[in-house]
Amino acid sequence: MLVAGIVGYGAYVPRYRIKVEEIARVWNKDPEAIKKGLNLLEKSVPGLDEDSVTIAVEASRNALSRAGISPEKIGAVFVGSESPPYAVKPSATIVAEAIGSVPVMMAADLEFACKAGTQAVLNCIGLVDSGMIDYGLGVGSDTSQGRPGDALEYSASAGGAAFIIGKKDALAEVEEFYSYTTDTPDFWRKEGQEYPRHGARFTGRPAYFKHVLSASKGVMEKGGYSPSDFDYAVFHQPNGKFPLLAAKQLGIPKEKVLPGLLSPVIGNTYSGATLLGLAAVLDRAGPGDLILATSYGSGAGSDAMVIRVTDRIEEKRDKAPKVEEYVSRKKHVTYGEYVKLRRKLKV
Amino acid sequence: MAEQGSIPLIWRRYPQRYRLEGNKCENCGTYFFPPRLVCPNCRRRGSLTKHVFSGKGVVESYTVVHVPPDEMAGQEPYVLALVRLEEGPVVTAVVTDVDPEDVKIGTRVRLAFRRISEQGESGLVCYGYKFAPEKGF
Numbered sequence: 489m490l491v492a493g494i495v496g497y498g499a500y501v502p503r504y505r506i507k508v509e510e511i512a513r514v515w516n517k518d519p520e521a522i523k524k525g526l527n528l529l530e531k532s533v534p535g536l537d538e539d540s541v542t543i544a545v546e547a548s549r550n551a552l553s554r555a556g557i558s559p560e561k562i563g564a565v566f567v568g569s570e571s572p573p574y575a576v577k578p579s580a581t582i583v584a585e586a587i588g589s590v591p592v593m594m595a596a597d598l599e600f601a602c603k604a605g606t607q608a609v610l611n612c613i614g615l616v617d618s619g620m621i622d623y624g625l626g627v628g629s630d631t632s633q634g635r636p637g638d639a640l641e642y643s644a645s646a647g648g649a650a651f652i653i654g655k656k657d658a659l660a661e662v663e664e665f666y667s668y669t670t671d672t673p674d675f676w677r678k679e680g681q682e683y684p685r686h687g688a689r690f691t692g693r694p695a696y697f698k699h700v701l702s703a704s705k706g707v708m709e710k711g712g713y714s715p716s717d718f719d720y721a722v723f724h725q726p727n728g729k730f731p732l733l734a735a736k737q738l739g740i741p742k743e744k745v746l747p748g749l750l751s752p753v754i755g756n757t758y759s760g761a762t763l764l765g766l767a768a769v770l771d772r773a774g775p776g777d778l779i780l781a782t783s784y785g786s787g788a789g790s791d792a793m794v795i796r797v798t799d800r801i802e803e804k805r806d807k808a809p810k811v812e813e814y815v816s817r818k819k820h821v822t823y824g825e826y827v828k829l830r831r832k833l834k835v
Numbered sequence: 836m837a838e839q840g841s842i843p844l845i846w847r848r849y850p851q852r853y854r855l856e857g858n859k860c861e862n863c864g865t866y867f868f869p870p871r872l873v874c875p876n877c878r879r880r881g882s883l884t885k886h887v888f889s890g891k892g893v894v895e896s897y898t899v900v901h902v903p904p905d906e907m908a909g910q911e912p913y914v915l916a917l918v919r920l921e922e923g924p925v926v927t928a929v930v931t932d933v934d935p936e937d938v939k940i941g942t943r944v945r946l947a948f949r950r951i952s953e954q955g956e957s958g959l960v961c962y963g964y965k966f967a968p969e970k971g972f
């Protein structure tokens with residue numbers, strides 16, 4: 489049992505959306521097949537003045553509002569992302585400077601495909617639990633891109649969430665964790681390459697499902713939980729279909745997954761995905777509720793966490809915008825506008 | 836605001852650009868942004884302390900920019916506004932995440948952290964404050 493808990497959380501999703509139909513129209517694909525097959529309707533698109541750092545800062549400011557602590561008390565900032573604006577120069581220092589946590593603190597960027605966000609949070613849990621720091625900020629934030637015309641283009645989106653970990657006044661306790669990691673080449677991008685490559689059908693069973701199911705079963709066995717103990721379950725969501733299939737195999741009903749399933753309406757926010765789903769669940773969960781949250785990062789690994797909501801959720805929840813408010817704030821763009829926003833056009 | 840000048844100059848302004856850090860005169864209660872070295876009201880009797888602005892404000896006046904400076908090319912048309920912060924000072928800044936026709940005098944805004952400009956493909960990214968509508972943030 490860990491003593492560290494979540495003292496604040498915050499979300500951010502950019503304003504722009506592109507519909508599956510609009511992308512499919514350009515590539516002469518059948519939108520209904522994609523919508524049905526992947527359970528995707530539309531995805532978020534960042535504005536021209538946004539990147540994974542600005543998203544991380546917005547989410548972190550929301551987390552600070554809920555935590556109600558002075559930013560100088562944060563002793564560590566970890567930013568997980570696979571789309572940092574710089575190849576060399578940390579994003580975490582920009583985030584720390586922007587929220588006012590510098591200079592007496594540690595900071596680093598983490599990279600592990602879509603798992604870097606939960607890893608950032610786990611690092612903070614370890615440091616807080618050991619007593620090395622009082623508060624830590626873990627962020628998952630991405631503005632991910634798929635090659636134009638690739639299947640990933642329907643899902644790769646932008647968004648992020650931030651969690652402040654501490655011991656005092658937690659709105660949720662982290663009761664248990666379990667990580668499961670192997671070397672699995674399901675997805676990669678080499679230095680200097682603009683878009684990632686993926687192992688097509690290789691991404692499902694030996695990659696996503698093996699790791700998500702092993703970590704989820706592992707954390708239940710380790711902490712003595714059964715699937716029926718959970719009021720909510722959040723899984724990494726590369727599309728709208730995989731999390732529901734994973735839940736089914738674990739014996740967790742669909743209704744417990746839907747509140748944290750955002751990919752159908754905002755796409756796959758990569759490092760932000762599991763944390764944004766968890767934030768959406770915390771937006772509505774009540775004291776005593778038990779949450780299972782399991783991430784997945786290609787390459788490959790999963791972090792599973794069991795989280796128990798405390799009484800403090802009620803007083804903190806309304807201190808920052810909820811995920812649903814960001815999801816429903818939207819402006820649709822055409823494929824042409826999307827190409828401009830995503831800087832896919834070389835001029 | 837559009838960034839100009841050298842890296843040291845940009846870097847020195849991170850506290851004000853990144854998190855709206857200004858100051859307040861403890862003698863007369865006036866807030867300043869950007870921060871002042873001396874309170875113009877109290878001079879030597881003044882006592883300035885650091886103040887991080889809440890970022891809440893109201894649009895007092897604005898213009899829609901159709902011909903932007905090079906480093907903001909592509910973002911036009913955008914709204915450049917005079918925002919009255921709740922503590923008093925007026926800041927000139929871009930209002931983002933909004934269609935220009937939806938900005939009015941009196942529109943309530945909140946602080947946003949954004950890319951302001953980029954010193955070319957390989958250059959520094961300059962981050963800083965913009966404002967976004969408070970309603971529907």
Ligand SMILES: [Zn+2]
Pocket residue numbers: 860861862863864865874875876877878881882
């Ligand atoms: Zn004075």
